[in-house]
Amino acid sequence: MGLRKLSSGVFMLSALDYDRRLFDSLIPLPDGTTYNSYLITGSEKTALIDTVDPKFSAFLLGSLPEKLDYIVSNHAEQDHSGAIPLLLEKFPDAKIICTELAKPMLISLLHIDEGRFVTVKDNEQLSLGDKTLTFISLPWSHWPETMATYLNEDKILFSCDLFGSHLATTRIYADGAVYEPAKRYYAEIMMPFAKFIKAHLSKLRNFDIKLIAPSHGQIYNNPDFIFNAYDDWLGNPKNSVVVLYVSMHGSVKKMVDALVDSLASNGINVRQFNLAKSDIGKIAIALVDALTIVVATPTVRNMPHPNVIYALSIANIIVPKAKYLAVLNSYGWSNTTTIAAIKNSVPNLNIDLLGIVGCKGQPTEKELGAVKDLAEEINKKHTAVFSDKAN
Ligand code: FEO
Numbered sequence: 001m002g003l004r005k006l007s008s009g010v011f012m013l014s015a016l017d018y019d020r021r022l023f024d025s026l027i028p029l030p031d032g033t034t035y036n037s038y039l040i041t042g043s044e045k046t047a048l049i050d051t052v053d054p055k056f057s058a059f060l061l062g063s064l065p066e067k068l069d070y071i072v073s074n075h076a077e078q079d080h081s082g083a084i085p086l087l088l089e090k091f092p093d094a095k096i097i098c099t100e101l102a103k104p105m106l107i108s109l110l111h112i113d114e115g116r117f118v119t120v121k122d123n124e125q126l127s128l129g130d131k132t133l134t135f136i137s138l139p140w141s142h143w144p145e146t147m148a149t150y151l152n153e154d155k156i157l158f159s160c161d162l163f164g165s166h167l168a169t170t171r172i173y174a175d176g177a178v179y180e181p182a183k184r185y186y187a188e189i190m191m192p193f194a195k196f197i198k199a200h201l202s203k204l205r206n207f208d209i210k211l212i213a214p215s216h217g218q219i220y221n222n223p224d225f226i227f228n229a230y231d232d233w234l235g236n237p238k239n240s241v242v243v244l245y246v247s248m249h250g251s252v253k254k255m256v257d258a259l260v261d262s263l264a265s266n267g268i269n270v271r272q273f274n275l276a277k278s279d280i281g282k283i284a285i286a287l288v289d290a291l292t293i294v295v296a297t298p299t300v301r302n303m304p305h306p307n308v309i310y311a312l313s314i315a316n317i318i319v320p321k322a323k324y325l326a327v328l329n330s331y332g333w334s335n336t337t338t339i340a341a342i343k344n345s346v347p348n349l350n351i352d353l354l355g356i357v358g359c360k361g362q363p364t365e366k367e368l369g370a371v372k373d374l375a376e377e378i379n380k381k382h383t384a385v386f387s388d389k390a391n
Pocket of ligand 1: 078079142
């Protein structure tokens with residue numbers, strides 16, 4: 001989309017990537033994504049806040065005015081910085097504004113000449129004449145060098161990845177439909193850095209914000225909507241269990257069914273995902289809330305099924321706040337290393353193993369009884385957490 005006015009002298013430039021289906025060659029994008037850049041024309045100087053993915057460089061270059069003084073790089077990742085080298089060619093006097101940490105990253109990622117940089121510190125300001133930019137350091141949202149930019153006169157926060165959503169749409173302002181894409185984005189990009197994000201929310205609440213303009217997805221003209229959603233996602237786990245399973249011949253599924261029935265009958269919200277056919281983004285969303293993760297897998301050559309290893313490696317990256325883990329396992333002749341492999345797959349999680357139920361081949365009635373006992377153990381833990389909250 002070409003220049004779209006947000007307020008006097010402030011414009012949004014959205015590169016809509018409807019067809020992108022994977023981010024980082026890993027994260028599914030069911031709704032595509034956007035790369036948002038923002039143009040601010042002050043009475044004396046003009047600044048561009050972030051750029052776009054390099055494949056949209058021509059769109060960006062074709063949408064800019066004759067003169068550009070500053071390119072503010074809130075974050076060095078290439079989906080926002082990738083067009084900077086071409087902009088520097090087109091605007092030979094323009095300077096890049098970024099944090100001290102971002103400068104060497106931009107140099108190594110994009111081979112930019114050192115002389116093109118001006119580095120800024122937390123709370124430092126830059127005047128564009130009748131408009132003033134304030135730079136707010138927000139490390140780990142989502143790399144260590146990241147900052148946001150606040151436009152004082154218009155009360156707009158340009159938050160880059162923070163509060164983003166992978167969503168390609170022509171609608172500028174978010175409504176309730178953004179909730180799931182924003183939660184998916186939070187789960188995949190921000191949840192690993194939850195303790196930093198919590199502190200950033202407190203810091204940002206000191207600013208009078210009328211619009212939040214992230215570099216992916218839509219703009220929030222009701223900032224409380226996304227602040228409140230983040231508060232919820234960053235808060236305590238809910239009375240929820242996520243079951244991640246693979247079943248090759250139905251034995252694991254029998255155990256899963258027994259466990260899920262038992263948990264659900266106790267009022268626990270259970271989300272089960274067949275890893276042979278699930279969207280990893282949906283799993284990430286469910287993991288935002290789960291108190292317990294159940295892993296159910298056949299043993300395949302002494303190891304968990306490869307899809308289980310993959311899902312656990314994603315969980316280990318995104319670091320959900322679940323406190324309990326349980327394992328169901330069916331094996332043909334041995335499962336000695338399967339359980340150890342599951343435990344070793346999630347070293348980043350602060351999680352207690354509540355129990356394991358294994359069976360050789362199909363589960364017997366006795367083993368299904370053990371599954372119900374495990375469900376009862378999970379139920380006790382959840383009851384303890386949630387009755388504490390009620391008191
Ligand atoms: Fe949208 Fe961390 O880049």
